[in-house]
Amino acid sequence: MRELFPMKQVNGFIFSLLLTIIALSVYFMDMSFELGMTILLVTAFVQAAVQLVLFMHAGESEDKSSIYTTVFYGVVIALATVFGSLLAMIWGYL
């Protein structure tokens, strides 16, 4: 019975609900813009990781190394694009 029960997924589900509640608290609680944004960003990325690994089974197939490589490559490019754009469009004029 123990082997059949998807403990990891259930825990992941509870965890992702928790993340949602934390994110939601930004709306209901009174806090500064910066703090609110930080909470939203952090919970969003953790949430995405949980979904990818636990519910889209990123780490469970044979080609898991190529899946993680692609994700990593995508994240690097996305970060470069976002921060590069900020640099060229906003920070570069301060």
Added chain:
Amino acid sequence: MEFFERFAVPHPSPLIYASMVAIGLTVIAIMAGITYFKKWGYLWREWLTTVDHKKIGIMYIISALLMLFRGGADAVMMRLQTAVPENSFLDAQHYNEVFTTHGIVMIIFMAMAFIIGLMNFAVPLQIGARDVAFPRLNAISFWLYFAGAMLFNISFVIGGSPDAGWTNYYPLASNDFSTSVGVNYYNWALQISGIGTLMTGINFIVTILKMRAPGMKLMKMPMFTWSALITNIIIVFAFPVLTIALLMGTFDRQFATHFFTTGDGGMDMMWANLFWVWGHPEVYILILPAFGIYSEVISTFSRRNLYGYKSMVASMVIISLLSFFVWVHHFFTMGQDALTNSIFSVTTMAIAIPTGIKIFNWLLTMWKGKIEFTVPMLYSVAFIPLFTIGGVTGVMLGMASADYQYHNTMFLVAHFHNVIIPGVVFAMLAGLTYWWPKMFGFKLNERIGKWGFWNLTIGFCLAFFPMYITGLDGQARRMYTYSEATGFGPLNMLSFLGAGIMAIGFIFIVYNVYYSFRYAPRNVGDDPWNARSLEWATHNPVPEYNFAITPQVNSSQAFWDSKKHGHQLFNKDDLKEIHMPNNSGLPIIMAGLFFVFGFSFVFYIWPGVILSGIGILACMAYRSFEKDDGYHISIKEIKETEDKFGGAK
């Protein structure tokens, strides 16, 4: 009547009316011709509904050549206009439209189609596969590209062409400054063909990763396949940025949002930023397959294996990553501070290093080789010095402080033509000539091909080298005319002559197709160039299933090993029934609906948008419920086909 007024061209001229008539007559003539020769059924069965990667590749290449002539006509018109000072052949508005469409047609509809066409034809053969991973998707990709290309090309006779440059910068491209529907065409044509390109990217990554013949490890793939893999990875990461930027532009123009406006919280330069986030990777999407082709051609005709295989692969992997870190070099002059510019200056210089490594590898491949100067080899040999000049001027432009001097002058125009023509166009022509016998079963005539080559090369040097000088002297790009006192006249005349010589070169190439089709000998055998990689191991022209028996691979030049070192490619016992995908009319129908969708959107015809949108969704729903298991070719049929080709391989 009011309804039809929107389709009128805002700046008509006799030239445009003449083109309308010419287009109308050509369409009628083609339709009548096909009907007269009763070829509709054949066209529909064999080409329009095909999912065969070889035929799709050939259709891409034919479309690319058509677009080459459209873009070439634009080019000659521009050079004619600027050949002498104060010329009035084109007015400012027409000149704007012509350089805009020239850029887009050449980059998106010519060069992209050409590389994707050659990839389609060669990659599955090089890895010993029967087709790409998703043949139906592949057909959709092609037809979406074709729909986008046609949408873009009708703009100059219906409603007016885009005129804000191929870079389409805001606020110039906004409704305030571009009042015709031209920029709507730009948005929708690129959007539709871009979706096709994105799907091609996914399709080829899967094909190359999952469908290689047994024994072909990643590091045993032919170099062209490697370049295709890297290119498609860049496509998958770069094109979504264009998709979103175009969508934001569409919303700004058609739904009054404020993404790229100068006021109301918009950021006009954000478009330029996003455009180049896609745009710089895009130039590497174009050049990497070209590098792949040169690698194949140079090693074949030097009769040596490619020097530095591993460093070739490594340099492409590095390029694929670095190409996403340099885009700001396209707008060093926008006003950001020196630190920002320096960062991107350094990354730009860094990308020249892996490119340089490749140049040395090609030189060392030829070193001590037995070089045979066939037409593909001539293009490759000319590419090396000419491309190096383009690279060096690129590094000059990459120095941010110096770029304040060069930016938006003819020097820049000379730079990118100097990398794109000897880099991409020569590679496409080399690849086409090289793989031609595989496509059609005969070689193109070498003598006429060499005439074409020399005209193109000499014409290229005459047309573009003078621009380096006038650019440094201060001639700005995209100016429709200049005064006598500037002294730009003679060098511009030289450019015009060069463009004319290039046009003659292309005429030689077309004539060569006609001549060879009629007179070339058909008994060239399966391996006319004495080549090295797997695509030459099957018959000429290739049977629909590519290889009767799945080949066994032991190195990046398995075919050469089988010829020289007794490697056994085909094990006769492996002959099995072959499973093939069915043809389908759905892709072309869907692309037709996309065309209607785009066209209606351009002109704000909402009923058309809604109906074609529903049609597209209906096609997708139909596909989801469709049961299509393909068909099987029995062993008996395979044997019969193989015997027709002169014995099983």
